[in-house]
Amino acid sequence: MFEKTYRDRLEADLAQWEADGVIAPAAAASIRHALPPLPAGINIAVVVGIVGGLLIAAAFLAFVAAHWTEIARLVRFAILLAGMIVAGGLGAWFAATGRHVLADLCASIGAIIFGAGIALVGQMYHLGEDFAGGMLLWAIGAFVAALLTGSRGALAVGLVAACIWTCMRTYDAPDVLHLPFVVVWLIAAGLAFAWNSRVAAHLAAIAVLPWWIATSFRFEFDGAQPAFVLANGAALLFGAGLAIAASPSPRAARLGSVLSIYGAFALAAVAALEVTTVDDNFLFRARTASGQPLWSVLCGAAGVILTFVSATFTKRAGEILAACAIGLVLLAAPAWPVSTAGEPWLAYAALLCAMLCLVVSGVLDEVRPRIVAGWLGIAGIIAGITWAVKGSLLRRSAFLAAAGLVAVAFATALNRLLPRSAR
Incomplete structure (x- = not known):
């Protein structure tokens, strides 16, 4: 239940009970005083700021993509590395100033740029075509970012990469049950438990479904x-x-x-x-x-x-x-x-x-x-x-x-x- 919705309903109930004489005014005041303050929500300024940041990031990516072949390899890598550093620095500044939503967004962008860096290194240096292994590496990096920053967005990025990884491994080796994903999922569930976050719990619950679906469609089970x-x-x-x-x-x-x-x-x-x-x-x-x-x-x-x-x-x-x-x-x-x-x-x-x-x-x-x-x-x-x-x-x-x-x-x-x- 959303906290503000619950508070509004509780306030209406307290007023009604007080009017009906069910509870004394002092008891109602004591209940209101015992409630902790509401957490800061996302106001219009934050929403507009998020949209503006996403537009600037999209413009930067579009500009780099348009001149991708003209940019030297080391410059490409430096651009992605600078993007992760800038995203992390802005996230730290937003967290220090109490703007946790923007800090979470910066951590998520940093995790996405990390995945792009993995793809770039593999493309530039013609590494082995283990796309699933790259997804696992991306998931590990995103989980580390989530663990260090408490970012729900970074956790979501890591779970998406992990789901792609397990689906590809299941497709490549359908005769083997892909149990390593269970370990990854338990880590995500542990983070949701440690954070006491309903958002993280939803992410963990959704992430378990692709593994079961991919596993169930392995046709090697005779008659199943x-x-x-x-x-x-x-x-x-x-x-x-x-x-x-x-x-x-x-x-x-x-x-x-x-x-x-x-x-x-x-x-x-x-x-x-x-x-x-x-x-x-x-x-x-x-x-x-x-x-x-x-x-x-x-x-x-x-x-x-x-x-x-x-x-x-x-x-x-x-x-x-x-x-x-x-x-x-x-x-x-x-x-x-x-x-x-x-x-x-x-x-x-x-x-x-x-x-x-x-x-x-x-x-x-x-x-x-x-x-x-x-x-x-x-x-x-x-x-x-x-x-x-x-x-x-x-x-x-x-x-x-x-x-x-x-x-x-x-x-x-x-x-x-x-x-x-x-x-």
């Missing part, structure tokens, strides 16, 4: 569908995020909550992918099978276990339903028939129940992103079932109607069982 491998990755991200968020540490809670949000949306997306990719709409292989690599299955099982562990500590019923949602999505893979004959009704039912559990989980725990993810998953599954090429549309309509009746009956039962205050 990419959607099933992705499902295990989403399960691990969701479950690990909930388990980390259950920690008493506020830093861990912030990091874990962000990871669990991305895990919930990834789980919903994978549920829709299982419907649309395993069937005849997008057939990746000549035969559809539910075989999965053992390490992937273990990751999915770990996600379920971690979610139950989190529910044990937090005592939240919604997290138990979240574990059920993860388990049902994972069970849909072996529920899919190996042969192409017939339709996987059990898998369809499991996926719909999983997304319903995800929605109810978000409602019980009052986590809105989980609710949105569940509804999106339901919409994607219904669309996949309805527009699939294979099978009879009449049977599909009958299945959806039966599923709707079951959902209505379940809602009626809940309405009668739950107390009025919890409905």
Whole structure:
């Protein structure tokens, strides 16, 4: 939640409670006094300054690019080195004067120029054509800059370079699981934890997705569908995020909550992918099978276990339903028939129940992103079932109607069982 939005809502609540006599004026004043001052935001002058700096940098790069072939090699290298020095010096000055946004921007520009310097040296001296290795070197330099300056932008540059690196390594050696990226990602997650930064946590959560996607599309797994491998990755991200968020540490809670949000949306997306990719709409292989690599299955099982562990500590019923949602999505893979004959009704039912559990989980725990993810998953599954090429549309309509009746009956039962205050 953004700090200013929270403060505005709290101020409105305090005024309303004070007017209703719920709290005394002295208590309201004490709460206001206990709040720390709001951090400095980005005003119009800062925004205009950022735009102006970016325009000047773009003009400089365009001028250098226009005369690139006419500039001597050492001069080219000196220009890039001077750019890094100037960016670092300006960043230090902005940080000393309290303009942290501009200091972060300078650190990011310095990290980008460092990557350009790597490309230039490789071009000038005709080094080995290991483009992935250059990306790794760029990522290391950007991570060092982020560690020294606390720049979220430099962390983003490093993660982008690391994602390109792992995708290229996976493409070059598809028979080998590229585990070194996991070490790089753990470093990024550690920085997000140390900084207690929600922005850094978002960057770390997004960065893990390309590795799972690149890994899942390695066709050397006999009979493994990419959607099933992705499902295990989403399960691990969701479950690990909930388990980390259950920690008493506020830093861990912030990091874990962000990871669990991305895990919930990834789980919903994978549920829709299982419907649309395993069937005849997008057939990746000549035969559809539910075989999965053992390490992937273990990751999915770990996600379920971690979610139950989190529910044990937090005592939240919604997290138990979240574990059920993860388990049902994972069970849909072996529920899919190996042969192409017939339709996987059990898998369809499991996926719909999983997304319903995800929605109810978000409602019980009052986590809105989980609710949105569940509804999106339901919409994607219904669309996949309805527009699939294979099978009879009449049977599909009958299945959806039966599923709707079951959902209505379940809602009626809940309405009668739950107390009025919890409905």
